[in-house]
Amino acid sequence: PKANKPIIVDIHTHMYPPSYIDLLQSRTTIPLLRSFPGHPSPRLVLLPSELPLLSHPSPSHPPGRPLTESYTSLDAKIAFMDKHSISISVLSLANPWLDFFSTSPDTTTTTTTTSPDTINAAAIKINTEFELMCQTHPNRLYFFAVLPLHPTTTTNLTNLTEIVSSLTTSTFPHCRGIILGTNGLGLGLDDPALDPLFHLLQDLALPIFLHPHYGLPNQVFGPRAERGEYGHVLALALGFPMETAVAVGRMYLSGVFDRFPRLKIILAHGGGALPVLAGRVESCLRCDGFLYKMEKEGKGGRMERSMGEVLRSQVFLDAVVYSEVGLRAAIGAGGEGGVGRLMFGTDHPFFPPLGEGEGEGEGEGEGEGQWGSVVVNREAVDGVLGEGSEEAGMVLGGNAIRILNLREE
Ligand code: 5CU
Numbered sequence: 001p002k003a004n005k006p007i008i009v010d011i012h013t014h015m016y017p018p019s020y021i022d023l024l025q026s027r028t029t030i031p032l033l034r035s036f037p038g039h040p041s042p043r044l045v046l047l048p049s050e051l052p053l054l055s056h057p058s059p060s061h062p063p064g065r066p067l068t069e070s071y072t073s074l075d076a077k078i079a080f081m082d083k084h085s086i087s088i089s090v091l092s093l094a095n096p097w098l099d100f101f102s103t104s105p106d107t108t109t110t111t112t113t114t115s116p117d118t119i120n121a122a123a124i125k126i127n128t129e130f131e132l133m134c135q136t137h138p139n140r141l142y143f144f145a146v147l148p149l150h151p152t153t154t155t156n157l158t159n160l161t162e163i164v165s166s167l168t169t170s171t172f173p174h175c176r177g178i179i180l181g182t183n184g185l186g187l188g189l190d191d192p193a194l195d196p197l198f199h200l201l202q203d204l205a206l207p208i209f210l211h212p213h214y215g216l217p218n219q220v221f222g223p224r225a226e227r228g229e230y231g232h233v234l235a236l237a238l239g240f241p242m243e244t245a246v247a248v249g250r251m252y253l254s255g256v257f258d259r260f261p262r263l264k265i266i267l268a269h270g271g272g273a274l275p276v277l278a279g280r281v282e283s284c285l286r287c288d289g290f291l292y293k294m295e296k297e298g299k300g301g302r303m304e305r306s307m308g309e310v311l312r313s314q315v316f317l318d319a320v321v322y323s324e325v326g327l328r329a330a331i332g333a334g335g336e337g338g339v340g341r342l343m344f345g346t347d348h349p350f351f352p353p354l355g356e357g358e359g360e361g362e363g364e365g366e367g368e369g370q371w372g373s374v375v376v377n378r379e380a381v382d383g384v385l386g387e388g389s390e391e392a393g394m395v396l397g398g399n400a401i402r403i404l405n406l407r408e409e
Protein backbone atom coordinates (compact mmCIF):
# COMPACT_ATOMS: atom_id res chain seq x y z
CA PRO A 1 0.00 0.00 0.00
CA LYS A 2 1.20 3.51 -0.77
CA ALA A 3 2.19 5.62 2.25
CA ASN A 4 1.52 9.36 2.48
CA LYS A 5 3.36 11.71 0.16
CA PRO A 6 6.94 11.80 1.47
CA ILE A 7 8.56 14.93 2.83
CA ILE A 8 11.38 15.68 0.43
CA VAL A 9 14.61 17.16 1.75
CA ASP A 10 17.40 18.24 -0.60
CA ILE A 11 20.75 18.08 1.18
CA HIS A 12 22.85 18.76 -1.92
CA THR A 13 21.89 22.14 -3.33
CA HIS A 14 24.23 25.01 -3.97
CA MET A 15 24.26 28.78 -4.36
CA TYR A 16 26.74 31.58 -4.86
CA PRO A 17 25.64 34.42 -2.55
CA PRO A 18 26.33 38.07 -3.49
CA SER A 19 29.70 38.45 -1.76
CA TYR A 20 31.00 35.32 -3.51
CA ILE A 21 29.87 36.65 -6.90
CA ASP A 22 31.79 39.85 -6.10
CA LEU A 23 34.87 37.73 -5.41
CA LEU A 24 34.46 35.86 -8.70
CA GLN A 25 34.03 39.11 -10.56
CA SER A 26 37.30 40.47 -9.18
CA ARG A 27 39.37 37.48 -10.31
CA THR A 28 41.50 36.91 -13.40
CA THR A 29 41.94 33.16 -13.18
CA ILE A 30 39.65 30.30 -12.20
CA PRO A 31 37.26 30.45 -10.54
CA LEU A 32 36.01 33.55 -12.30
CA LEU A 33 33.16 35.19 -14.17
CA ARG A 34 33.92 36.29 -17.70
CA SER A 35 31.92 37.59 -20.64
CA PHE A 36 32.68 36.29 -24.12
CA PRO A 37 31.74 38.14 -27.31
CA GLY A 38 28.54 36.80 -28.85
CA HIS A 39 27.35 35.18 -25.59
CA PRO A 40 24.61 36.98 -23.70
CA SER A 41 25.35 35.87 -20.10
CA PRO A 42 28.67 36.04 -18.28
CA ARG A 43 30.15 32.59 -17.86
CA LEU A 44 31.12 30.91 -14.66
CA VAL A 45 34.48 29.22 -15.20
CA LEU A 46 35.24 26.94 -12.29
CA LEU A 47 36.93 23.68 -13.01
CA PRO A 48 40.63 22.92 -13.49
CA SER A 49 39.58 21.03 -16.62
CA GLU A 50 38.30 24.35 -18.03
CA LEU A 51 41.66 26.06 -17.66
CA PRO A 52 43.09 25.11 -21.10
CA LEU A 53 39.97 26.50 -22.76
CA LEU A 54 40.22 29.73 -20.82
CA SER A 55 43.59 30.47 -22.42
CA HIS A 56 42.31 29.60 -25.92
CA PRO A 57 38.53 30.12 -25.89
CA SER A 58 36.64 28.97 -28.93
CA PRO A 59 34.25 31.72 -30.11
CA SER A 60 31.38 29.25 -30.42
CA HIS A 61 32.06 27.18 -27.27
CA PRO A 62 33.65 29.32 -24.57
CA PRO A 63 34.58 27.62 -21.27
CA GLY A 64 32.31 27.31 -18.26
CA ARG A 65 28.57 27.56 -18.01
CA PRO A 66 26.22 30.57 -18.23
CA LEU A 67 25.61 32.27 -14.89
CA THR A 68 21.84 32.01 -14.65
CA GLU A 69 19.68 33.30 -11.80
CA SER A 70 19.56 29.78 -10.43
CA TYR A 71 23.09 30.20 -9.09
CA THR A 72 22.45 33.45 -7.28
CA SER A 73 18.79 34.09 -6.55
CA LEU A 74 16.98 32.86 -3.46
CA ASP A 75 13.63 33.30 -5.22
CA ALA A 76 14.87 30.99 -7.97
CA LYS A 77 15.91 28.42 -5.34
CA ILE A 78 12.48 28.52 -3.70
CA ALA A 79 10.75 28.27 -7.09
CA PHE A 80 12.91 25.24 -7.91
CA MET A 81 12.01 23.65 -4.55
CA ASP A 82 8.31 24.24 -5.12
CA LYS A 83 8.47 22.86 -8.64
CA HIS A 84 10.01 19.62 -7.35
CA SER A 85 7.91 19.38 -4.15
CA ILE A 86 11.00 19.84 -2.01
CA SER A 87 9.97 20.87 1.51
CA ILE A 88 13.42 21.60 2.96
CA SER A 89 16.80 22.40 1.41
CA VAL A 90 20.18 22.40 3.09
CA LEU A 91 22.05 25.03 1.11
CA SER A 92 25.79 25.11 0.56
CA LEU A 93 28.26 27.31 -1.25
CA ALA A 94 29.18 25.67 -4.55
CA ASN A 95 32.74 24.70 -5.39
CA PRO A 96 35.49 25.77 -5.21
CA TRP A 97 34.44 27.54 -1.99
CA LEU A 98 37.39 29.56 -0.67
CA ASP A 99 39.97 27.01 -1.82
CA PHE A 100 41.50 29.40 -4.32
CA PHE A 101 43.08 31.29 -1.47
CA SER A 102 45.25 28.26 -0.78
CA THR A 103 45.60 26.54 -4.16
CA SER A 104 46.81 27.88 -7.46
CA PRO A 105 44.67 27.15 -10.55
CA ASP A 106 46.97 24.38 -11.74
CA THR A 107 46.16 22.69 -8.39
CA THR A 108 49.74 21.49 -7.93
CA THR A 109 51.04 24.33 -5.80
CA THR A 110 49.72 26.24 -2.84
CA THR A 111 49.54 30.01 -2.72
CA THR A 112 48.92 32.59 -0.01
CA THR A 113 48.75 36.10 -1.32
CA THR A 114 45.66 37.15 0.59
CA SER A 115 45.81 37.86 4.30
CA PRO A 116 44.17 35.32 6.63
CA ASP A 117 41.98 38.13 8.01
CA THR A 118 40.54 38.76 4.55
CA ILE A 119 39.83 35.06 4.03
CA ASN A 120 38.26 34.70 7.47
CA ALA A 121 36.08 37.75 6.81
CA ALA A 122 34.97 36.29 3.45
CA ALA A 123 33.86 33.06 5.15
CA ILE A 124 31.97 34.87 7.90
CA LYS A 125 30.24 37.06 5.34
CA ILE A 126 29.17 34.13 3.19
CA ASN A 127 27.91 32.16 6.20
CA THR A 128 25.97 35.20 7.38
CA GLU A 129 24.40 35.55 3.92
CA PHE A 130 23.29 31.91 4.06
CA GLU A 131 21.94 32.30 7.60
CA LEU A 132 19.88 35.32 6.54
CA MET A 133 18.48 33.43 3.56
CA CYS A 134 17.39 30.64 5.91
CA GLN A 135 15.71 33.13 8.22
CA THR A 136 13.69 34.49 5.30
CA HIS A 137 12.05 31.07 4.80
CA PRO A 138 11.49 29.49 8.23
CA ASN A 139 11.33 25.69 8.29
CA ARG A 140 12.39 25.47 4.65
CA LEU A 141 16.09 26.29 4.60
CA TYR A 142 19.22 25.25 6.49
CA PHE A 143 22.85 25.45 5.41
CA PHE A 144 26.30 23.91 5.50
CA ALA A 145 28.85 26.60 6.33
CA VAL A 146 32.08 27.34 4.49
CA LEU A 147 35.41 27.47 6.34
CA PRO A 148 38.34 29.80 5.69
CA LEU A 149 41.00 27.14 5.16
CA HIS A 150 44.35 28.40 4.02
CA PRO A 151 47.93 27.28 4.72
CA THR A 152 48.29 29.61 7.71
CA THR A 153 45.15 28.23 9.34
CA THR A 154 47.18 25.98 11.60
CA THR A 155 49.23 28.85 12.93
CA ASN A 156 46.05 30.83 13.19
CA LEU A 157 43.97 28.18 14.89
CA THR A 158 42.34 30.53 17.36
CA ASN A 159 40.51 32.28 14.55
CA LEU A 160 39.37 29.04 12.97
CA THR A 161 38.23 27.70 16.33
CA GLU A 162 36.20 30.84 16.91
CA ILE A 163 34.62 30.68 13.47
CA VAL A 164 33.74 26.99 13.72
CA SER A 165 32.46 27.31 17.30
CA SER A 166 30.22 30.21 16.31
CA LEU A 167 28.39 27.88 13.91
CA THR A 168 26.67 26.14 16.81
CA THR A 169 25.62 29.36 18.56
CA SER A 170 22.52 31.51 18.20
CA THR A 171 24.35 33.54 15.52
CA PHE A 172 23.88 30.65 13.08
CA PRO A 173 20.80 28.71 14.21
CA HIS A 174 20.32 27.19 10.74
CA CYS A 175 23.82 25.79 10.28
CA ARG A 176 23.87 21.99 10.16
CA GLY A 177 27.48 21.24 9.30
CA ILE A 178 30.28 22.42 7.05
CA ILE A 179 31.00 21.90 3.38
CA LEU A 180 34.56 20.84 2.64
CA GLY A 181 36.52 20.18 -0.52
CA THR A 182 39.28 17.60 -0.78
CA ASN A 183 42.07 20.19 -0.72
CA GLY A 184 42.11 20.92 3.03
CA LEU A 185 44.90 23.36 3.78
CA GLY A 186 46.47 22.64 0.39
CA LEU A 187 47.78 19.14 1.17
CA GLY A 188 44.60 17.06 1.22
CA LEU A 189 42.51 15.66 4.05
CA ASP A 190 45.17 13.25 5.36
CA ASP A 191 47.23 16.25 6.47
CA PRO A 192 47.81 15.91 10.24
CA ALA A 193 47.53 19.69 10.49
CA LEU A 194 43.77 19.20 10.07
CA ASP A 195 43.47 17.16 13.26
CA PRO A 196 42.47 20.13 15.44
CA LEU A 197 39.69 20.93 12.98
CA PHE A 198 38.42 17.34 12.90
CA HIS A 199 38.61 17.27 16.68
CA LEU A 200 36.50 20.40 16.96
CA LEU A 201 33.93 19.25 14.39
CA GLN A 202 33.60 15.94 16.22
CA ASP A 203 33.15 17.69 19.58
CA LEU A 204 30.58 20.10 18.19
CA ALA A 205 28.79 17.28 16.33
CA LEU A 206 29.04 19.25 13.09
CA PRO A 207 29.06 16.89 10.09
CA ILE A 208 31.32 17.45 7.10
CA PHE A 209 29.66 17.51 3.69
CA LEU A 210 32.59 16.41 1.52
CA HIS A 211 32.36 17.56 -2.08
CA PRO A 212 34.78 17.19 -5.01
CA HIS A 213 36.06 19.96 -7.24
CA TYR A 214 39.45 19.04 -8.69
CA GLY A 215 38.58 15.77 -10.44
CA LEU A 216 41.56 14.04 -12.01
CA PRO A 217 44.49 15.69 -13.82
CA ASN A 218 43.50 16.83 -17.31
CA GLN A 219 46.04 14.51 -18.97
CA VAL A 220 44.06 11.47 -17.78
CA PHE A 221 41.27 12.46 -20.15
CA GLY A 222 43.57 13.06 -23.12
CA PRO A 223 44.18 15.87 -25.61
CA ARG A 224 40.70 15.75 -27.10
CA ALA A 225 39.18 16.44 -23.69
CA GLU A 226 41.70 19.25 -23.18
CA ARG A 227 40.49 20.78 -26.42
CA GLY A 228 36.97 20.69 -24.98
CA GLU A 229 35.67 18.03 -27.35
CA TYR A 230 33.91 16.13 -24.56
CA GLY A 231 32.44 19.11 -22.72
CA HIS A 232 32.42 18.61 -18.95
CA VAL A 233 31.32 15.00 -19.11
CA LEU A 234 34.49 13.13 -18.19
CA ALA A 235 35.61 15.60 -15.52
CA LEU A 236 32.23 15.58 -13.78
CA ALA A 237 31.06 12.01 -14.31
CA LEU A 238 34.38 10.23 -13.71
CA GLY A 239 36.83 12.76 -12.27
CA PHE A 240 34.60 13.94 -9.41
CA PRO A 241 33.71 10.44 -8.11
CA MET A 242 37.35 9.30 -8.20
CA GLU A 243 38.44 12.43 -6.38
CA THR A 244 35.98 11.70 -3.58
CA ALA A 245 37.10 8.08 -3.33
CA VAL A 246 40.77 9.05 -3.23
CA ALA A 247 40.16 11.73 -0.58
CA VAL A 248 38.34 9.30 1.72
CA GLY A 249 40.93 6.59 1.02
CA ARG A 250 43.65 8.98 2.15
CA MET A 251 41.72 9.94 5.27
CA TYR A 252 41.19 6.28 6.06
CA LEU A 253 44.81 5.18 5.59
CA SER A 254 46.11 8.13 7.61
CA GLY A 255 43.93 7.02 10.52
CA VAL A 256 41.56 10.02 10.63
CA PHE A 257 38.56 7.79 11.33
CA ASP A 258 40.42 5.90 14.08
CA ARG A 259 41.46 9.15 15.74
CA PHE A 260 38.01 10.74 15.39
CA PRO A 261 35.48 7.93 15.61
CA ARG A 262 32.57 10.30 16.25
CA LEU A 263 33.30 12.54 13.26
CA LYS A 264 30.40 12.35 10.79
CA ILE A 265 31.06 12.76 7.11
CA ILE A 266 28.48 13.00 4.33
CA LEU A 267 29.88 12.17 0.89
CA ALA A 268 28.56 13.88 -2.21
CA HIS A 269 27.38 11.91 -5.24
CA GLY A 270 26.68 8.76 -3.26
CA GLY A 271 30.30 8.55 -2.13
CA GLY A 272 31.58 8.76 -5.71
CA ALA A 273 33.47 5.61 -6.65
CA LEU A 274 33.92 4.55 -3.04
CA PRO A 275 30.96 2.19 -2.54
CA VAL A 276 32.13 -0.11 -5.33
CA LEU A 277 35.83 0.22 -4.50
CA ALA A 278 35.87 0.00 -0.69
CA GLY A 279 36.27 -3.79 -0.81
CA ARG A 280 39.24 -3.39 -3.11
CA VAL A 281 40.85 -0.93 -0.70
CA GLU A 282 40.41 -3.47 2.09
CA SER A 283 41.87 -6.24 -0.04
CA CYS A 284 44.88 -4.16 -1.09
CA LEU A 285 45.45 -3.23 2.53
CA ARG A 286 45.38 -6.87 3.64
CA CYS A 287 47.99 -7.74 1.01
CA ASP A 288 50.29 -4.76 1.35
CA GLY A 289 53.77 -5.88 2.38
CA PHE A 290 54.96 -2.43 3.34
CA LEU A 291 52.06 -1.73 5.67
CA TYR A 292 52.38 -5.27 7.10
CA LYS A 293 56.03 -4.55 7.95
CA MET A 294 55.11 -1.21 9.51
CA GLU A 295 52.60 -2.97 11.71
CA LYS A 296 55.12 -5.64 12.75
CA GLU A 297 57.51 -2.88 13.74
CA GLY A 298 54.80 -1.17 15.76
CA LYS A 299 54.77 1.85 13.46
CA GLY A 300 51.09 1.83 12.53
CA GLY A 301 50.02 0.58 9.15
CA ARG A 302 46.86 -1.20 10.26
CA MET A 303 43.53 0.48 10.84
CA GLU A 304 41.40 -0.30 13.86
CA ARG A 305 38.37 -0.80 11.63
CA SER A 306 37.93 -1.95 8.07
CA MET A 307 36.85 0.61 5.52
CA GLY A 308 33.49 -1.16 5.40
CA GLU A 309 33.07 -0.61 9.11
CA VAL A 310 33.90 3.07 8.72
CA LEU A 311 31.34 3.34 5.93
CA ARG A 312 28.73 1.70 8.15
CA SER A 313 29.39 3.90 11.16
CA GLN A 314 30.78 7.34 10.30
CA VAL A 315 29.88 7.89 6.68
CA PHE A 316 26.59 9.05 5.17
CA LEU A 317 25.94 9.42 1.47
CA ASP A 318 23.73 11.62 -0.64
CA ALA A 319 21.56 9.89 -3.23
CA VAL A 320 22.83 11.93 -6.19
CA VAL A 321 23.89 8.94 -8.30
CA TYR A 322 21.48 8.99 -11.26
CA SER A 323 20.90 5.23 -11.56
CA GLU A 324 19.43 2.27 -9.75
CA VAL A 325 22.72 0.37 -10.02
CA GLY A 326 24.62 3.23 -8.37
CA LEU A 327 21.96 3.67 -5.71
CA ARG A 328 22.06 -0.03 -4.80
CA ALA A 329 25.84 0.23 -4.37
CA ALA A 330 25.45 3.30 -2.16
CA ILE A 331 22.86 1.54 -0.01
CA GLY A 332 25.01 -1.61 0.11
CA ALA A 333 28.02 0.37 1.30
CA GLY A 334 26.11 1.20 4.48
CA GLY A 335 25.48 -2.47 5.27
CA GLU A 336 22.23 -3.56 6.87
CA GLY A 337 21.40 -0.01 7.88
CA GLY A 338 22.42 1.38 4.49
CA VAL A 339 19.00 2.78 3.64
CA GLY A 340 19.15 4.82 6.84
CA ARG A 341 22.41 6.51 5.78
CA LEU A 342 21.31 7.89 2.40
CA MET A 343 19.86 11.37 1.81
CA PHE A 344 18.23 12.78 -1.31
CA GLY A 345 19.88 15.65 -3.18
CA THR A 346 19.61 17.50 -6.47
CA ASP A 347 22.97 19.27 -7.12
CA HIS A 348 20.89 22.30 -8.18
CA PRO A 349 21.72 24.61 -9.94
CA PHE A 350 24.14 22.37 -11.82
CA PHE A 351 22.80 20.08 -14.55
CA PRO A 352 19.90 22.31 -15.69
CA PRO A 353 17.68 21.31 -18.60
CA LEU A 354 19.04 22.31 -22.00
CA GLY A 355 17.02 24.51 -24.34
CA GLU A 356 16.80 25.15 -28.04
CA GLY A 357 16.84 28.96 -27.82
CA GLU A 358 19.24 31.52 -29.25
CA GLY A 359 21.50 31.60 -26.20
CA GLU A 360 23.77 29.16 -24.43
CA GLY A 361 21.56 26.05 -24.37
CA GLU A 362 22.46 25.20 -20.77
CA GLY A 363 19.71 26.46 -18.48
CA GLU A 364 17.45 27.63 -21.30
CA GLY A 365 14.92 24.92 -20.54
CA GLU A 366 14.73 25.82 -16.84
CA GLY A 367 11.21 27.17 -17.02
CA GLU A 368 9.74 24.06 -18.59
CA GLY A 369 8.73 21.52 -15.96
CA GLN A 370 10.81 19.42 -13.65
CA TRP A 371 14.53 19.04 -14.21
CA GLY A 372 15.55 15.73 -15.80
CA SER A 373 18.62 15.50 -13.54
CA VAL A 374 16.34 15.61 -10.49
CA VAL A 375 13.68 13.28 -11.85
CA VAL A 376 16.25 10.60 -12.62
CA ASN A 377 17.45 10.56 -8.99
CA ARG A 378 13.90 10.48 -7.67
CA GLU A 379 13.06 7.60 -10.02
CA ALA A 380 16.11 5.66 -8.88
CA VAL A 381 14.96 5.94 -5.24
CA ASP A 382 11.43 4.85 -6.12
CA GLY A 383 12.71 2.12 -8.44
CA VAL A 384 15.05 0.57 -5.85
CA LEU A 385 12.98 1.07 -2.69
CA GLY A 386 9.42 1.21 -4.03
CA GLU A 387 7.41 4.35 -4.65
CA GLY A 388 5.60 5.41 -1.48
CA SER A 389 7.48 2.87 0.67
CA GLU A 390 8.70 3.70 4.13
CA GLU A 391 12.28 3.19 2.94
CA ALA A 392 11.87 5.58 0.01
CA GLY A 393 10.45 8.11 2.47
CA MET A 394 13.56 7.73 4.61
CA VAL A 395 15.91 8.45 1.73
CA LEU A 396 13.77 11.25 0.30
CA GLY A 397 13.54 13.14 3.58
CA GLY A 398 13.22 11.21 6.84
CA ASN A 399 16.91 10.41 7.14
CA ALA A 400 17.99 14.02 6.57
CA ILE A 401 15.50 15.26 9.17
CA ARG A 402 16.91 12.78 11.69
CA ILE A 403 20.62 12.97 10.83
CA LEU A 404 20.77 16.75 10.40
CA ASN A 405 18.25 17.55 13.09
CA LEU A 406 15.95 19.57 10.84
CA ARG A 407 13.21 20.33 13.31
CA GLU A 408 10.18 22.57 13.02
CA GLU A 409 10.91 26.02 14.45
O1 5CU B 1 28.86 21.32 -13.70
C1 5CU B 1 29.74 21.55 -12.87
O2 5CU B 1 30.79 22.10 -13.10
C2 5CU B 1 29.50 21.13 -11.48
C3 5CU B 1 30.27 21.68 -10.43
O3 5CU B 1 31.15 22.47 -10.63
N1 5CU B 1 29.95 21.37 -9.18
C4 5CU B 1 28.96 20.52 -8.91
O4 5CU B 1 28.67 20.26 -7.75
N2 5CU B 1 28.29 19.95 -9.93
C5 5CU B 1 28.54 20.26 -11.20
